[in-house]
Amino acid sequence: MKTKNRFVNQILGLLALATVLSACEKDNRAEPKSVLKGRVVFNGEPVGVRSNGVQLEIWQRGYQLFTKIPVYVNQDGTFSASLFDGNYKLVRLRGNGPWVDNTDTIDVQLSGTQELDVPVQPFFVFENETYSKGEGKVNATFNLKQINTSRNLERVNLYIGTTTIVDPNNNAGNAQEVAANITDLTKPITLTATLSAALAGRDYVYARIGVKTSGVGEMLFGKPQKIMLK
Structure with missing residues (x-):
């Protein structure tokens, strides 16, 4: 025993x-020392999205199967991932992002730091954005251009926040206009958000416009703008 x-x-x-x-x-x-960084772009310009809302996937073949590495896109359309040198495949997820689905893979041969633009086709984009302040209000005027006609407009929004991170989940006030009231995209659209007493008493706020496409989960956004109130 x-x-x-x-x-x-x-x-x-x-x-x-x-x-x-x-x-x-x-x-x-050893920790990975190479970096794959880049932008999600349309016509060479980064596409604005919701913070931590849109995700890309990077895949690497191992000894037996593919390993998935999720990468979130920042609200300014940029992304970054620390990786080991090697061959990867970057994928734009279906149904994730305010653009037309494109599941074609992008081959990446990483050695050191590499920059990569990931092209997408949004349904709508903003043009001629201008912002102004009023008495207890912030105004945004812009043109909306439809890039792909396979889906319809649902609404446009103006979000107000106290930091540069401004979206439906991070705001202190907003205004919206639904598609039924937007009958002519050749004309400028103006949205006006009324500021709360707390916001109106600040030296500045941040404002950002967004557009929602019917049947698409994520919105496309313009750049956050700092609005001086005093």
Whole structure:
């Protein structure tokens, strides 16, 4: 019985040692030093999106299967991922982003730092954006241009916030106009957001316009603009 217990203890000791060595190996493994960074673009210009809302996927083939690396797109359309040198495939997810689905993969041969533009085709884009302040109000005037006619306009919004991160989930006030009231896209659209007393008492706020396409989960946004109130 003692011999059997001694044998079991030896086995447990070897397993514990293997676990420690494995953990040390992981701790000593080099961190990835190469960087893939880039922009999601239309006509060479970055596309504004919701913060932490839109995601790309990077895939790398391993010994047995593909490994997925999710990468979130910043609200200004930029993205960045730390990777090991190697061959990757970048994928634009279906139904994720305010643009036409395009699931074609982009091959990436990474060695060191590399910059990459990922082209997309939005349904709508903004043109001629201008902002102004009124008495307790902020106005945004812009033109809306339809790029792809496969889906219809749902609404446009003006969001007001206290930081540069401004979207439906990060705002302190907003205004909207639904598609039924926007009958002619050749004419400028004006949205006016009334400021709360707390916002009106600030030195400045940030404003940002967004457009929602019917049947598309994510909105496309303009650049956040700092509006001086005093």
